[in-house]
Amino acid sequence: MDSLFAQLVVLESSLALIFGLVLLWRRGVPAYIHAFTWQSLVLAAVAATVGWFGRHRELYVVAALLIAVKGLAIPRLLARMERRFASERELAPYVNTATSLVVAGLLVLFGAAVMRPVVMASELPTRTAMPLAMGLVLVSLFVVVSRKKALTQVIGFLMLENGIALLALLGAYGIPLIVELGVFLDALMGFLVMQIFVYRIHATFETLDVDQLDRLRH
Amino acid sequence: MTGWAIELAQAALVLALAPGLVGVVRWLKARLQSRRGAPPWQPYYELRKLFGKDVIVSSNASWLFRLAPYVVFASTAVAACLVPSLAVTRPLDAVGDLLVLVYLLLLGTVFLSLAGLDPGSAFGGMGSSREMTVAALAEPTVALAIFALALSAGSTNLGQIVGRTLADPAAALSPGHLLAFAALFVVMLAETGRLPVDNPATHLELTMIHEAMVLEYSGRYLALIEWAAALKLLVFFALLGNLFVPWGVAAVAAPAALALALGSLLLKLAVIAVVVAVLETRVAKLRLFRVPELLSVSFVLALLAVTSSFLGR
Numbered sequence: 001m002d003s004l005f006a007q008l009v010v011l012e013s014s015l016a017l018i019f020g021l022v023l024l025w026r027r028g029v030p031a032y033i034h035a036f037t038w039q040s041l042v043l044a045a046v047a048a049t050v051g052w053f054g055r056h057r058e059l060y061v062v063a064a065l066l067i068a069v070k071g072l073a074i075p076r077l078l079a080r081m082e083r084r085f086a087s088e089r090e091l092a093p094y095v096n097t098a099t100s101l102v103v104a105g106l107l108v109l110f111g112a113a114v115m116r117p118v119v120m121a122s123e124l125p126t127r128t129a130m131p132l133a134m135g136l137v138l139v140s141l142f143v144v145v146s147r148k149k150a151l152t153q154v155i156g157f158l159m160l161e162n163g164i165a166l167l168a169l170l171g172a173y174g175i176p177l178i179v180e181l182g183v184f185l186d187a188l189m190g191f192l193v194m195q196i197f198v199y200r201i202h203a204t205f206e207t208l209d210v211d212q213l214d215r216l217r218h
Numbered sequence: 219m220t221g222w223a224i225e226l227a228q229a230a231l232v233l234a235l236a237p238g239l240v241g242v243v244r245w246l247k248a249r250l251q252s253r254r255g256a257p258p259w260q261p262y263y264e265l266r267k268l269f270g271k272d273v274i275v276s277s278n279a280s281w282l283f284r285l286a287p288y289v290v291f292a293s294t295a296v297a298a299c300l301v302p303s304l305a306v307t308r309p310l311d312a313v314g315d316l317l318v319l320v321y322l323l324l325l326g327t328v329f330l331s332l333a334g335l336d337p338g339s340a341f342g343g344m345g346s347s348r349e350m351t352v353a354a355l356a357e358p359t360v361a362l363a364i365f366a367l368a369l370s371a372g373s374t375n376l377g378q379i380v381g382r383t384l385a386d387p388a389a390a391l392s393p394g395h396l397l398a399f400a401a402l403f404v405v406m407l408a409e410t411g412r413l414p415v416d417n418p419a420t421h422l423e424l425t426m427i428h429e430a431m432v433l434e435y436s437g438r439y440l441a442l443i444e445w446a447a448a449l450k451l452l453v454f455f456a457l458l459g460n461l462f463v464p465w466g467v468a469a470v471a472a473p474a475a476l477a478l479a480l481g482s483l484l485l486k487l488a489v490i491a492v493v494v495a496v497l498e499t500r501v502a503k504l505r506l507f508r509v510p511e512l513l514s515v516s517f518v519l520a521l522l523a524v525t526s527s528f529l530g531r
Binding site: 003004007010011013014017018021025097098101102104105108109112119128131132 | 388391392393396510511514526
């Protein structure tokens with residue numbers, strides 16, 4: 001039973017990590033939005049799996065909320081932003097694609113090395129997936145610092161948030177529901193604020209390239 | 219004794235099946251694109267025709283040009299014999315493991331590139347240079363993906379990897395296996411010159427790779443090279459099918475088990491052929507400069523495969 005649990009969780013975490021890597025390889029924002037949607041759905045599946053095998057009823061609520069907020073609402077808002085800024089593709093990131101991918105691979109290895117003591121100390125059946133969640137956190141952070149377009153950075157931030165949620169689910173079988181609700185609200189509000197920022201950046205500088213932000217306009 | 223009999227039967231089967239596999243992929247692609255398409259057995263007619271034709275060799279070509287088709291065909295044929303396509307335990311398992319298999323295939327690639335350079339035509343040189351770029355980038359991925367499999371099986375021996383997965387079916391669903399499968403699939407597309415990397419349907423494109431190298435060949439040399447290319451495709455399909463989804467491979471040398479193994483092999487080949495045909499219909503060819511990016515994606519997948527099979531132990 002426990003081995004099936006561990007296997008499922010590791011499988012789902014790997015999928016979440018791979019959807020994170022899509023950000024480094026594809027160039028169009030629609031592909032990023034799809035990747036984020038699928039990653040959120042996988043995260044909901046992780047919550048449901050942990051809820052089922054770990055006998056935590058309230059994780060089903062978390063899974064439902066994940067699907068509603070991160071699987072449906074935020075992707076819809078993102079798609080609306082994307083339609084508005086259709087020409088803003090991630091063409092020239094600071095780090096080119098091939099190097100980014102190799103760096104991402106190394107970051108995943110680094111995450112595994114960092115999490116090794118935690119994995120050794122833990123008794124949970126989910127412990128083998130924790131390095132993958134750490135890898136997702138590091139890779140998303142790398143996306144945020146190495147990409148130029150504000151929209152890509154927003155999606156990178158959302159994936160970072162997913163990674164932290166995944167780590168919490170695996171390491172502690174989720175956090176108390178009330179805290180979880182607060183985090184959801186936080187993420188949603190943060191996203192809305194970022195959306196307004198993106199619109200403002202575009203209105204002022206006529207581009208979403210954050211490189212242009214140090215340019216004087218007035 | 220029965221071991222060698224099975225080995226011979228397997229070699230004959232693989233050699234006979236390879237052109238048909240290429241034909242099936244072509245036929246499926248044609249049907250998917252609403253064309254009638256040549257029948258799946260068309261490559262056999264082509265091979266017969268080519269074997270009957272005279273050979274024309276450029277006056278600039280050296281002995282290497284004449285030797286290369288035989289080396290390419292022989293190395294690919296030996297590699298095809300090493301794959302456990304029907305039975306798990308075979309006498310040839312003692313001859314070579316997964317690493318030998320991969321480097322036999324690479325030997326063929328190297329000789330083909332040398333042959334592309336030899337007659338001094340511009341296309342051949344371009345094709346060879348590109349083929350070497352792709353091969354150099356695909357190599358580390360193959361090595362890593364193999365390492366992921368070998369780590370979870372505790373051996374690089376092909377028969378043992380298959381046997382281990384048969385004994386422990388859950389291992390086939392482990393992330394290490396799935397990621398290694400994805401990595402090897404991408405490498406298979408690159409190494410056998412399938413669509414996102416190279417276009418197998420034409421030799422009239424400036425960006426062709428495989429077809430550019432063999433442009434100077436004719437007659438039986440071309441037949442051998444075409445047959446070897448088909449064999450390489452079959453080797454990769456059989457590897458993907460039998461290493462990662464080993465069910466059906468005969469564990470004992472009984473007639474019933476072997477018949478089942480034959481059936482499941484044909485089924486797996488058909489499934490992978492359908493997947494490749496659909497993929498080739500859906501995707502466009504990548505720009506040559508994006509090919510390294512595709513291959514680095516597969517490299518990262520292989521790296522993750524090794525990481526997770528290492529962690530999952």
